[in-house]
Amino acid sequence: KQEVTQIPAALSVPEGENLVLNCSFTDSAIYNLQWFRQDPGKGLTSLLLIQSSQREQTSGRLNASLDKSSGRSTLYIAASQPGDSATYLCAVSGYGGSQGNLIFGKGTKLSVKP
């Protein structure tokens, strides 16, 4: 059964720092991996989607990498800002289980202090 783990569970950094969020998964047979952002009281917003054949995706200050063989992904946030404060979730879409089911990690709660 696929399991997704995110470390750390919470992270607090000063504004301007570069930071890395980690995601690991137990079954490397995945279609893709997605990173989401969740703000308090709101839904999830997709940040980046990496197909299983890709190594990384970039969007603005965000860069996500995928190492499928080792079951790991990282989300790199450059020059962090207070507006980046949110919970970041990674999710994998795999071959097992119901089709199209995203298996989520429990998230990393990020706080960027001015």
Added chain:
Amino acid sequence: EAQVTQNPRYLITVTGKKLTVTCSQNMNHEYMSWYRQDPGLGLRQIYYSMNVEVTDKGDVPEGYKVSRKEKRNFPLILESPSPNQTSLYFCASSSNHPSTDTQYFGPGTRLTVL
């Protein structure tokens, strides 16, 4: 504006009183799904639909029903709610199979069953 809407956003009810949470998307997406989010357990898929009149169970379908009579709507039905269904519920949609496409999430419905 492209969006997924859910109603109601907040609901307090009593055990056994049937309720429906509506979900609607305006992006002509084929794929829709329901998730619940619980502290310590993360997000888990309840049901999904790959097109009109095509639905299937996710990881935690017990106590829930769904229907997909129209492409844009995917209501979640709790025939006899119980306190263990107290949770935050999210509807999501995507144009293609989530293995290849980003999922868009609604704002969430916070349900309390007394």
